[in-house]
Amino acid sequence: MMSNLIILPMLLPFVCALILVFTKNKNRISKILSITTMIVNTMISIALLIYVVNHKPITLDFGGWKAPFGIQFLG
Numbered sequence: 001m002m003s004n005l006i007i008l009p010m011l012l013p014f015v016c017a018l019i020l021v022f023t024k025n026k027n028r029i030s031k032i033l034s035i036t037t038m039i040v041n042t043m044i045s046i047a048l049l050i051y052v053v054n055h056k057p058i059t060l061d062f063g064g065w066k067a068p069f070g071i072q073f074l075g
Contacts, residue, residue, distance in 0.1 A: 003060045006075045008044050012037055048075050 016037040023029045052058060052075055062071040 003058050005044065005048060006058050006060050006073045009041055009048070012041050012044070 016033060019033060020030055023033065048058070058073075058075045060073040061067070062073075064070070066072070
């Protein structure tokens with residue numbers, strides 16, 4: 001489960017940006033969503049940092065391919 005958490009700091013802002021496109025005329029909702037996304041992203045990053053410091057580095061291979069041929073996230 002922790003290996004899947006490594007993708008969220010990159011995926012979460014993209015999802016927020018997609019939602020913000022549809023709320024461009026609603027300033028209050030846009031600000032709340034942006035700040036919430038920033039706080040959640042920071043909390044996920046801190047959780048990943050704590051896990052990596054206390055355990056071993058996290059790796060996530062996309063598509064089942066290993067590092068030389070596939071995309072690998074390492075945290």
